[in-house]
Every structure is written in C-alpha cells, then in structure tokens.
Amino acid sequence: MTDNGDNIEAFEAKETSRKLPVGWLVLFWGLILWGIYYFAAYSPAISGWTQEKAYQESVNK
Amino acid sequence: MNDYQYDNQTVTGFIVSSIFWGVVGILLGLLISVQMWRPEFNFQPLFTFGRLRAVHTNGLAFGLGVGAIFGLSYYILMRLAKRPLLFPRLARVQLYLFNIGITLAAVTLLMGYTQSLEYAELEWPIDIAIVVLWVMFAVNVFGTVIKRREEQMYISLWYIIATVIAVAVLYIVNNLSIPAGLFKSYHLFAGVNSANVQWWYGHNAVGFVFTTPILAMFYYFLPKSTGIPIYSHRLSIIAFWSLVFAYLWTGAHHLVYTPLPDWIQTLGIVFTIFLIAPSWGSVVNGYYTVGSDWSKMNTNYLTKFFIMGITFYGLQTVQGPTQGLRIVSQLIHYTDWVPGHVHMGTMGWVTMTTAASIYYVIPKIYDTEIYSEKVANIHFWLVLIGQLIFSVTMWITGIQQGALWKAVNPDGSLKYTFVETLIKNYPFWQVRTLGGIIFTAGMLFFIYNIYMTMRRGKTPEMAKA
Incomplete structure (x- = not known):
C-alpha cells in the first residue's frame, strides 16, 4: 500500500486556487437580490399577498 | 501499516454491504415499477406496493447510500488526516450494527410497521439503533479529525463533517415521538407543525445524504483519479458554506399551497432558489478542473463518470429549485414529475459518483488494477441511458397528469376523472420499467467488475506496505 496519506497541495491548482468566476459571482449576488424581492412580494405582512386571495382571484377569472 | 489494513477491511465491508443492499433495493424498485401497471404483481400482504415502496426508498437511501457514505468517508478521512481511524474496532462494530439495522428496517417495513x-418510516426502536450507529460514526470522524497529522483540512473533510452534524440534528428532531407500544408511536409535533418538521427533515435528507457526502467524494476522487488539482479552492469553500447555510431553510417548498403560513412557504422558496448558486459553485469548479485537460475524458475512464455525475447534479439543482416556485409547483406537485426528479438525482448523480469512487478505491485497497475498463464503460452507458429513459418519461407524464388534473369545464367542474388521468400514465410507466431494466443491467456489470477486481487482487490482509 502506497496510498495511505495525501499531499494536500496536490489537490489545489496553484494559479487559480483563489479565483471566483465572474459569471458565478453574478449568479450568487443576483439570487440574493431576487430573494429579497420575492420575499417582500409574497409575504402577507409586507405586500398583502396571500394564497387565499390569489386563489379567489383565479376562481373569479 | 497494520492499522491501515484493518481499516481498509472495514471500508471494504461497508462497500460490499452497500452493494448488497443496493441490489435488494434496485430489484424491489423494478418490481414496484411493474406493480404500477400490472396490479397482479402485488403479493398480499408483504409484497404490496404500499410496503415495498418504503423498503425500496429506505433500502437505497440508508443501505446503498449511507453504507457507501460510511465506507468512502472513512477512506477519505484516513488519507486526508494522514492517519488510521482513531477507533478502528468501533468502526468494525459499526459495520455489523449497520447491517443488522438495515435488516431490521427491511423486515419491520415489510410487516407494515x-x-x-x-423517509422517516422506521419505528422508534430502530430509530434509537440508527442514532447509536450515527454516534459511532461521529465519534470516529471527529476523533480522527482532531488527532489528524495534516494541519490543513481539505474541502472533502468539511463536507463529511457537515454530513455528520446535519443528519444527526435532522434525524433526531424529526423522529421525536411518543411511543405507544413497541411498534407504534405518535409524532411529537401535530398538524401543520408535524408537516413542517417532516419536510424540513425530508428535504435535508436529500441535502445531507445525497449531496454533501457525495460532494466530499467528488472533490476527493476527481483529483485523485485524474491527477488534475481542483480549479479553485476559494470557490469550493464559499460554495460549501453557502450551501450548508441555505439548505436547512428549504424544506417548506414541499408544502406550497398548504395550510402552512404563507410567509414560511415564501421563505422556503427564497432559500431554495438561492441554493442554485452554491450548487453551481461545485459544478463550475468541476468543469473548470477537468477543463484544464479535456483529453482526460478519453484517457481516464473515471473522468466521464464524475463529469456526467456533476452534470446531473447541475441539472437537478436548477430543476429542483424551479419545482419549488409556486407557478411550477401548482402544475407538477403530486404528479410523477417528482419521482422523475428524484431518480435523476439518485441514479444520475449519487450512484454515478459513488460507483466511480468505488472503482477508484477497490483496486487501491486490493493493490491491483480495475478488472476491465471496457466493462466499466458498458456499465456507464447502460446506467446513463436507463436513467434518462426513467427521468424523461416521468417528466412527460407528470406534466400531462398535472394538466389533466387542472383542466376544468366552463361551469368549473373537472374535465377528467382521476381514473381517466391514471390510465394515461400506463404507457409511460411501462417505458419506465424498461429504463429500470437497462439501469439494473448496467449495475450488474458494475458489480461483476468490482467482484472480479477483488478476486484478482490481493485480499486486504495480504496487501503489505
């Protein structure tokens, strides 16, 4: 057996180990912003939206 | 080096047990898929759909899944901590108890308890046994991490630690119940609270059994088998912390349009959609890693398993959150879309990645090469095709089902009876069985390959340093 311990440096690419792809950062922050919007828009205490009202509206249509 | 040999035997024991329960669970899955369209394949009372379905899910999640997680986590742990397990005999007892526990689970579920x-069907005496089992795992993981001989902790260790902590909290809280006899109990929580706790548990079973430990394998075995280092250490760490932070809030998306308070549903959906980012952190990292040398897809037979696995993980982590949105949920919730979604995750991501990890580990422990890369390639294509047939047919029939259920006449009455919508599922259910047969054939090639590798190699006791 020669595989009893790992050299941890072999797991990390030297030049890129601290990089964060820009597209991924946009996704990350974008989803946080979207989450704030969505929570406000669909919380009865903030926007007044309720699933009961939404249901009534869909029935009246 | 004797310690490593003893521990390697324990790892092998978990892998073999996991494969055994995998065969049981997959064959039962085939049987219940036939039961959906041929009722006479229900054999009263033990082998009916109602009982077998729970044996199928528990057998595969806890038998195949957790068995492989125990074994492969120990393998990864020893190598990243640069030492044998702190309590080798405890791990061995854990292996025996694991098999006794899964056996008891299967028998009691068949008996209808x-x-x-x-996913929390097991009655309270077995729950206690499972908690004991998990504590044994936790003691060994934390003990070995604390006494490690490598200061830096690689990302896989973080994922293993998250698995240990989260599963313990989830399992204990959701299984709090008041016993009423040896095989009957009542959930401590009632009504909406019971549902909320149950789905907080149920969804995170997916998060911390089918995601975090599998990512631990992915981050460890991808660089080990390809020789390519992970693209970005920072990305892996940020993705880890945001994943474990967000996951535990998402369960309420299973209860959209229920009596659960609106704001809790909304909060669950927000965290669910956010989860795309940390999940894709690992997907991007995986692609960029192999992207530095795509020729590995041809030259190393395991690369395609990991890349296909992370691809299905990526598809799942977009598709799943989308399902949580109200507008999508109202069409596909309670339809066959849901098993389609689950099986792309379990057959496409979990089993693919776990099988590739086992392909790496077994030859190492037995000090040999894999028996046949050609057989591994046949295995790869069969499970890929079988899984796609399964998932895609369930998506189609799920959308059809949802649309038929929602169709109303001008006076507001339902256009279709339930049975009419059911009959339209039959051709899709038959094709699903076909997909299942192809997948099972692929898994048999895998097992044959592993068995032949073990036969060819030295036994773990004989493999000297």
Whole structure:
C-alpha cells in the first residue's frame, strides 16, 4: 500500500486556487437580490399577498 | 501499516454491504415499477406496493447510500488526516450494527410497521439503533479529525463533517415521538407543525445524504483519479458554506399551497432558489478542473463518470429549485414529475459518483488494477441511458397528469376523472420499467467488475506496505 496519506497541495491548482468566476459571482449576488424581492412580494405582512386571495382571484377569472 | 489494513477491511465491508443492499433495493424498485401497471404483481400482504415502496426508498437511501457514505468517508478521512481511524474496532462494530439495522428496517417495513413519515418510516426502536450507529460514526470522524497529522483540512473533510452534524440534528428532531407500544408511536409535533418538521427533515435528507457526502467524494476522487488539482479552492469553500447555510431553510417548498403560513412557504422558496448558486459553485469548479485537460475524458475512464455525475447534479439543482416556485409547483406537485426528479438525482448523480469512487478505491485497497475498463464503460452507458429513459418519461407524464388534473369545464367542474388521468400514465410507466431494466443491467456489470477486481487482487490482509 502506497496510498495511505495525501499531499494536500496536490489537490489545489496553484494559479487559480483563489479565483471566483465572474459569471458565478453574478449568479450568487443576483439570487440574493431576487430573494429579497420575492420575499417582500409574497409575504402577507409586507405586500398583502396571500394564497387565499390569489386563489379567489383565479376562481373569479 | 497494520492499522491501515484493518481499516481498509472495514471500508471494504461497508462497500460490499452497500452493494448488497443496493441490489435488494434496485430489484424491489423494478418490481414496484411493474406493480404500477400490472396490479397482479402485488403479493398480499408483504409484497404490496404500499410496503415495498418504503423498503425500496429506505433500502437505497440508508443501505446503498449511507453504507457507501460510511465506507468512502472513512477512506477519505484516513488519507486526508494522514492517519488510521482513531477507533478502528468501533468502526468494525459499526459495520455489523449497520447491517443488522438495515435488516431490521427491511423486515419491520415489510410487516407494515411505519411512522407514516416519508423517509422517516422506521419505528422508534430502530430509530434509537440508527442514532447509536450515527454516534459511532461521529465519534470516529471527529476523533480522527482532531488527532489528524495534516494541519490543513481539505474541502472533502468539511463536507463529511457537515454530513455528520446535519443528519444527526435532522434525524433526531424529526423522529421525536411518543411511543405507544413497541411498534407504534405518535409524532411529537401535530398538524401543520408535524408537516413542517417532516419536510424540513425530508428535504435535508436529500441535502445531507445525497449531496454533501457525495460532494466530499467528488472533490476527493476527481483529483485523485485524474491527477488534475481542483480549479479553485476559494470557490469550493464559499460554495460549501453557502450551501450548508441555505439548505436547512428549504424544506417548506414541499408544502406550497398548504395550510402552512404563507410567509414560511415564501421563505422556503427564497432559500431554495438561492441554493442554485452554491450548487453551481461545485459544478463550475468541476468543469473548470477537468477543463484544464479535456483529453482526460478519453484517457481516464473515471473522468466521464464524475463529469456526467456533476452534470446531473447541475441539472437537478436548477430543476429542483424551479419545482419549488409556486407557478411550477401548482402544475407538477403530486404528479410523477417528482419521482422523475428524484431518480435523476439518485441514479444520475449519487450512484454515478459513488460507483466511480468505488472503482477508484477497490483496486487501491486490493493493490491491483480495475478488472476491465471496457466493462466499466458498458456499465456507464447502460446506467446513463436507463436513467434518462426513467427521468424523461416521468417528466412527460407528470406534466400531462398535472394538466389533466387542472383542466376544468366552463361551469368549473373537472374535465377528467382521476381514473381517466391514471390510465394515461400506463404507457409511460411501462417505458419506465424498461429504463429500470437497462439501469439494473448496467449495475450488474458494475458489480461483476468490482467482484472480479477483488478476486484478482490481493485480499486486504495480504496487501503489505
């Protein structure tokens, strides 16, 4: 057996180990912003939206 | 080096047990898929759909899944901590108890004992045994991490630690119940609270059994088998912390349009959609890693398993959150779309990645090469095709089902009876069985390959340093 311990440096690419792809950062922050919007828009205490009202509206249509 | 040999035998024991329960669970899955369209394949009372379905899910999640997680986590742990397990005999006892526990689970579920909570069906005496089992795992993981001989902790260790902590909290809280006899109990929580706790548990079973430990394998075995280092250490760490932070809030997306308070549903959906980012952190990292040398897809037979696995993980982590949105949920919730979604995750991501990890580990422990890369390639294509047939047919029939259920006449009455919508599922259910047969054939090639590798190699006791 020669595989009893790992050299941890072999797991990390030297030049890129601290990089964060820009597209991924946009996704990350974008989803946080979207989450704030969505929570406000669909919380009865903030926007007044309720699933009961939404249901009534869909029935009246 | 004797310690490593003893521990390697324990690892092998978990892998073999996991494969055994995998065969049981997959064959039962085939049987219940036939039961959906041929009722006479229900054999009263033990082998009916109602009982076998729970044996199928528990057998594969806890038998195949957790068995492989125990074994492969120990393998990864020893190598990243640069030492044998701190309590080798405890791990061995854990292996025996694991098999006794899964056996008891299967037998009691067949006999009809259930808590009626999905993925938490097992009654309270078995729950206690499982908690004991998990404590044994936790003691060994934390003990070995604390006494490690490598200061830096690689990302896989973080994922293993998250698995240990989260599963312990989830399992204990959701299984709090008041016993009423040896095989009957009542959930401590009632009504909406019971549902909320149950799905907080149920969804995170997916998060911390089918995601975090599998990512631990992915981050460890991808660089080990390809020789390519992970693209970005920072990305892996940020993705880890945001994943474990967000996951535990998402369960309420299973209860959209229920009596659960609106704001809790909304909060669950927000965290669910956010989860795309940390999940894709690992997907991007995986692609960029192999992207530095795509020729590995041809030259190393395991690369395609990991890349296909992370691809299905990526598809799942977009598709799943989308399902949580109200507008999508109202069409596909309670339809066959849901098993389609689950099986792309379990057959496409979990089993693919776990099988590739086992392909790496077994030859190492037995000090040999894999028996046949050609057989591994046949295995790869069969499970890929079988899984796609399964998932895609379930998506189609799920959308059809949802649309038929929602169709109303001008006076507001339902256009279709339930049975009419059911009959339209039959051709899709038959094709699903075909997909299942192809997948099972692929898994048999895998097992044959592993068995032949073990036969060819030295036994773990004989493999000297």
